[in-house]
Amino acid sequence: MSPERPLEVADPERRTRAISAIGLEKSYGRGDRRVKVLDGIDLTVERGTVFSLLGPNGAGKTTAVRILATLADADGGTARVAGYDVRTQRRQVRRAVSLTGQFASVDEKQTGEENLRMMARLGGLSRPAARRRAAELLERFDLTAAGRRLTGTYSGGMRRRLDLAAGLVGEPEVIFLDEPTTGLDPRSRQELWRVVRDLSAGGSTVFLTTQYLEEADQLADRIAVLDGGRLVAEGTAAELKSRVSGHRLDVVVADAAAYERLAPLAVQRSADTLTLGLPTDGTATRVRALLDEIDPERRDVVSFTVHSASLDDVFMALTGRAKTTKEPTHV
Amino acid sequence: MSDAATMSPGGRALNNSLVMTARSLRLSSRNVDAVFTSLMLPIMLMLIFVYLFGGAISTGTGEPYVAYVVPGVLLLCAGFGSSGTAVSVNEDMKGGIIDRLRSLDVAGAAILAGHVASSAVRNVVSTVLVLGVALLIGFRPTPTLPGALAAAGLLLAFIIAISWLAAAVGLLTGSPEAAGAFSFFMMFLTYPSSTFAPIATMPSWIHGFAYNQPVTPVIESLRGLLLNQPVGTDPWVALAWCGGILLVAVGLSGRLFRNRTA
Ligand SMILES: Nc1ncnc2c1ncn2[C@@H]1O[C@H](COP(=O)(O)OP(=O)(O)O)[C@@H](O)[C@H]1O
Ligand SMILES: [Mg+2]
Numbered sequence: 001m002s003p004e005r006p007l008e009v010a011d012p013e014r015r016t017r018a019i020s021a022i023g024l025e026k027s028y029g030r031g032d033r034r035v036k037v038l039d040g041i042d043l044t045v046e047r048g049t050v051f052s053l054l055g056p057n058g059a060g061k062t063t064a065v066r067i068l069a070t071l072a073d074a075d076g077g078t079a080r081v082a083g084y085d086v087r088t089q090r091r092q093v094r095r096a097v098s099l100t101g102q103f104a105s106v107d108e109k110q111t112g113e114e115n116l117r118m119m120a121r122l123g124g125l126s127r128p129a130a131r132r133r134a135a136e137l138l139e140r141f142d143l144t145a146a147g148r149r150l151t152g153t154y155s156g157g158m159r160r161r162l163d164l165a166a167g168l169v170g171e172p173e174v175i176f177l178d179e180p181t182t183g184l185d186p187r188s189r190q191e192l193w194r195v196v197r198d199l200s201a202g203g204s205t206v207f208l209t210t211q212y213l214e215e216a217d218q219l220a221d222r223i224a225v226l227d228g229g230r231l232v233a234e235g236t237a238a239e240l241k242s243r244v245s246g247h248r249l250d251v252v253v254a255d256a257a258a259y260e261r262l263a264p265l266a267v268q269r270s271a272d273t274l275t276l277g278l279p280t281d282g283t284a285t286r287v288r289a290l291l292d293e294i295d296p297e298r299r300d301v302v303s304f305t306v307h308s309a310s311l312d313d314v315f316m317a318l319t320g321r322a323k324t325t326k327e328p329t330h331v
Numbered sequence: 332m333s334d335a336a337t338m339s340p341g342g343r344a345l346n347n348s349l350v351m352t353a354r355s356l357r358l359s360s361r362n363v364d365a366v367f368t369s370l371m372l373p374i375m376l377m378l379i380f381v382y383l384f385g386g387a388i389s390t391g392t393g394e395p396y397v398a399y400v401v402p403g404v405l406l407l408c409a410g411f412g413s414s415g416t417a418v419s420v421n422e423d424m425k426g427g428i429i430d431r432l433r434s435l436d437v438a439g440a441a442i443l444a445g446h447v448a449s450s451a452v453r454n455v456v457s458t459v460l461v462l463g464v465a466l467l468i469g470f471r472p473t474p475t476l477p478g479a480l481a482a483a484g485l486l487l488a489f490i491i492a493i494s495w496l497a498a499a500v501g502l503l504t505g506s507p508e509a510a511g512a513f514s515f516f517m518m519f520l521t522y523p524s525s526t527f528a529p530i531a532t533m534p535s536w537i538h539g540f541a542y543n544q545p546v547t548p549v550i551e552s553l554r555g556l557l558l559n560q561p562v563g564t565d566p567w568v569a570l571a572w573c574g575g576i577l578l579v580a581v582g583l584s585g586r587l588f589r590n591r592t593a
Binding site: 005027066069070071072091094095098099100101102103104105106107109110114118119121122123127133150163166167169 | 338344345346347350354357358361362427428430431432433434435436437530592593
């Protein structure tokens with residue numbers, strides 16, 4: 001290994017953390033079509049914890065995960081995973097981690113068992129050891145009965161479980177899961193949550209990305225919120241929630257003038273229906289106070305409804321603007 | 332738990348290539364339709380040419396037409412067979428399997444080598460079948476033993492070279508359908524060659540291309556070796572073509588693989 005880099009001298013604990021990244025940057029495209037997808041990301045994940053990277057579609061979650069798993073190179077910044085540098089010690093990192101991506105990573109025309117045995121053989125196990133490992137994993141993920149069926153015939157939930165199992169043949173220390181429950185029905189989602197909890201209870205470090213606040217809330221010890229390539233918040237679920245009001249007051253206003261006046265306060269706006277959504281905690285006292293505050297003359301607000309906050313509202317509270325659904329800005 | 336750490340890098344590369352070959356063969360065995368089609372087309376072409384057009388084609392060799400056409404059909408068959416490789420490589424690149432393999436630290440070269448090796452196995456099987464049908468319809472090769480071995484070796488070299496080229500095409504193209512068009516490319520390479528008729532009978536503007544493209548020396552060599560006739564320098568020219576194609580294909584596919592997975 002090369003002599004100590006300044007960063008390691010400054011922070012000896014970086015070596016013992018499961019993941020530690022400083023200033024990760026990544027851009028895609030060329031010339032004036034170049035887009036900055038990650039704009040200086042710092043991440044720290046302690047061993048044995050569940051960490052969630054929460055963000056809307058296009059935030060840069062997959063890009064971040066692929067860099068940490070050595071499948072993509074960052075343009076700037078450094079990262080250590082399981083104690084190894086993702087750039088200079090790629091091989092060691094790959095041995096220590098597994099990545100289960102957003103897209104199916106098993107062959108549809110192989111059975112579950114064949115897929116797992118193949119992965120185990122590639123992990124360096126002998127034929128008999130690979131067979132045992134495949135049987136163990138099928139058992140653990142409740143797939144023994146389906147083990148001899150082509151995975152093309154599996155349900156979405158079974159496929160995800162097999163994907164996950166395929167990532168575990170090498171007994172990784174750090175497990176990356178990229179949107180593991182996107183597209184799953186509620187029951188399969190629950191099953192996957194159970195699997196993640198089991199992995200964590202078994203001592204693995206889990207790094208998962210998600211678009212769902214609830215999922216991060218249910219599973220993660222710590223959550224980082226990624227938006228447009230920047231981290232906009234980091235903390236425990238409780239800490240994040242305390243920064244978000246939790247509910248949204250939708251008011252229908254009387255005219256365009258009132259709409260213009262109140263629009264800057266709103267999380268959600270609909271000019272057609274003259275409706276504005278304002279963050280609140282949902283209690284009667286606060287709702288009343290908010291109504292008085294925005295409409296002291298009692299003539300601008302025509303009607304109102306109260307909703308529980310969505311991910312959009314959380315983003316509004318954390319970023320001061322509506323969730324970006326468009327592509328990130330050009331740089 | 333893993334022996335991977337103790338295996339030498341060469342041993343690991345070989346192990347991984349073998350596992351990837353087994354995978355690719357298993358997937359082919361479950362895609363019998365495609366394998367069957369890539370085999371039936373050349374056999375049908377051989378039957379059509381032998382029974383429908385063969386009478387009208389004068390090869391000037393005194394041999395029955397079937398003896399003239401078999402080497403070309405073998406090449407056509409290899410071309411169709413390897414277009415399956417272009418399709419499977421392309422399909423691999425679209426799914427999540429490549430990321431999974433890379434995170435298991437499997438090199439791109441091992442993944443492609445698996446595809447190419449299984450293509451070679453498939454093509455050897457189809458070559459035997461084509462030869463079987465040819466024997467049934469009156470093909471009577473008369474090679475010497477060294478000649479037969481040389482023919483087999485040359486055909487294998489050709490198969491490996493164009494399979495690797497097909498792998499590069501699979502990486503280059505955007506969809507499996509586009510990748511499958513590799514078989515058309517192979518068809519258009521075999522028609523203006525001595526596959527079905529002597530080049531001398533073709534319009535003169537095409538002679539330059541037909542005499543100097545890779546398929547012609549391979550066919551001429553195979554024909555000479557199988558019928559025990561003098562082959563001159565054709566086998567060496569053919570081998571040089573195969574080596575050159577292989578070199579370009581390996582280099583190109585390595586580059587394309589890195590670009591597509593960066
Ligand atoms: N290989 C690539 N080439 C060009 N742009 C890309 C590439 N991968 C991702 N992007 C862009 O980077 C942005 C972030 O993508 P991604 O990391 O996949 O986000 P997420 O996983 O949070 O949805 C998107 O705008 C996406 O279009
Ligand atoms: Mg993603």
